[in-house]
Amino acid sequence: MKDEKELIERAQRGEIGAFRELVERYQKTVYFLALDLCGCRQDAEDLSQEVFLKAYRFLPNFRGEARLSSWLYRITMNCFMDTRRKKQLPTLSLHSDAPGENHPAELSLPDPAADPSASTRSDELQRHIRRALDRLSPRERSVFVLRHYQELPLKEIGEMLEIAEGTVKALLFRAIKRLQEELAIYRAEV
Amino acid sequence: MTCKECRKQFVEALYGELNAARRAEFEAHLQGCAACAAEYRRLGQTLRIMDRREQPRPESDFWNAYWDKLAAKLDAETAPPAPRPPQRETPAKVLRMFGWPRASRIAAAAAALVLGILIGRYFFNTGGEEVPPAGSRETLLQPTALEVRAGDYLEKSKVLLLGLVNWEAEAPEATALDFPRYQRASRDLLQEAGYLKTALEDSRQRRLRELVADLEVVLLLIANLEAENDLSAIEMAKTGVDRRGILLKINLEEIRRAQPLPRPGRTSGKPSI
Incomplete structure (x- = not known):
């Protein structure tokens, strides 16, 4: 594996091949973070590509004080917040009118009397989880995704989002409480 | 430890971020407080x-195409003006396609040329502008299909609107304007506008999207002209083109799209939240 610092320097000089190597190194990391944040593949792809476009533009400002992965995480969060602010990403909603991955049809709560197959129950759980995440505010969702799925320490999340660690804890607590309300029907299963 | 203090530590406890001493104190409180213990258990x-959430895993094709898609977007931002592909429609061909008479075609082409030169001279004098070195990027990166499609749409709309603004009811060739075909072309462009507005949702394309929307209003007016002698409606459409500065915007957009964006190293600032 080539030295990352050298790759960054070459990319900063405008070498597209070096930038490509960096993209290929981090595309999965950024994409899956974007997927956690957006909840659907198309938005995740768009967001992750926007992140690399921004990274390309701002690469000369990258001084190497933080890890490149942290820098990319931060850009991803910025892009996500921007996108949500500007156009209210079409995320999963009970009121969506088109079925599909991005706009699932109205969700129904599981019928306790019914005995659905395991796969149906699993699909339903996945939809409910996505819906519960969708109901979080962008900041709550960001903090939750970064701590729970990306496993970043609270302190690092605070630095990344430029908010106090206490605020991170408060947002995360609120997020978990809201998820708890949304997913209460599944608690008996765990 | 009070219940309030205990609950303040729920998050850190859930994610294992309490040190040993605080953890011990926290657990001691839970053992003596059923309410806090129950709440902590529910959160866990x-x-x-x-x-148990599952994430869809993209196929390998997705990753194989990932760079190509990104490269196309980079190119759209950074590529210098590319030579026009030989198979592309010329303005004259487009005018013929819309069934315009020769006199109108010449007038429209001349107006477009003069307008383009003036705008280029006065607003976009780029003498001495650094151009990205020729080589890998230019060959690697091609315009996206959407960029090409939007460009065609603007070009056709411009030609159509030039004919409109240059049309005078008293002019000898006025009656030669084939309004039904003119309106059909407007309807075709309206359909294209609908597609482009959706496809250009990307915020980076805001200016282009707004231009498409402006154009749509005028095209709608043209498409719905009651008759070719509906002079007041034609005048209204002409005024709309003028008032919205649509032709100017189209030319600016075309020039902007042809400008190379700075290479890395010439930007400043940092991404903002």
Whole structure:
């Protein structure tokens, strides 16, 4: 594996091949973070590509004080917040009118009397989880995704989002409480 | 430890971020407080439910095409003006396609040329502008299909609107304007506008999207002209083109799209939240 610092320097000089190597190194990391944040593949792809476009533009400002992965995480969060602010990403909603991955049809709560197959129950759980995440505010969702799925320490999340660690804890607590309300029907299963 | 202090530590406890001493104190409180213990247990159950979330894994094709898509977007931002592909429609061909008479075609082409030169001279004098070195990027990066499609749309709309603004009811060739075909072309462009507005949702394309929307209003007016002698409606459409500065915007957009964006090293600032 080539030295990352050298790759960054070459990319900063405008070498597209070096930038490509960096993209290929981090595309999965950024994409899956974007997927956690957006909840659907198309938005995740768009967001992750926007992140690399921004990274390309701002690469000369990258001084190497933080890890490149942290820098990319931060850009991803910025892009996500921007996108949500500007156009209210079409995320999963009970009121969506088109079925599909991005706009699932109205969700129904599981019928306790019914005995659905395991796969149906699993699909339903996945939809409910996505819906519960969708109901979080962008900041709550960001903090939750970064701590729970990306496993970043609270302190690092605070630095990344430029908010106090206490605020991170408060947002995360609120997020978990809201998820708890949304997913209460599944608690008996765990 | 009070219940309030205990609850303040729920998050850190759930994610194992309490040090040994605080952890011991926290657990001691839970052992003596059923309410806090129950609340802590519920939060833990919620996190275990969230652990059961599944993420779709893209196929390998997705990753293989990932760079190509990104490269196309980079190119759209950074590529210098590319030579026009030989198979592309010329303005004259487009005018013929719309069934315009020769006199109108010449007038429209001349107006477009003069307008383009003036705008280029006065607003976009780029003498001495650094151009990205020729080589890998230019060959690697091609315009996206959307960029090409938007460009065609603007070009056709411009030609159509030039004919409109240059049309005079008293002019000898006025009656030669084939309004039904003119309106059909407007309807075709309206359909294209609908597609482009959706496809250009990307915020980076805001200016282009707004231009498409402006154009749509005028095209709608043209498409719905009652008759070719509906002079007041034609005048209204002409005024709309003028008032919205649509032709100017189209030319600016075309020039902007042809400008190379700075290479890395010439930007400043940092991404903002």
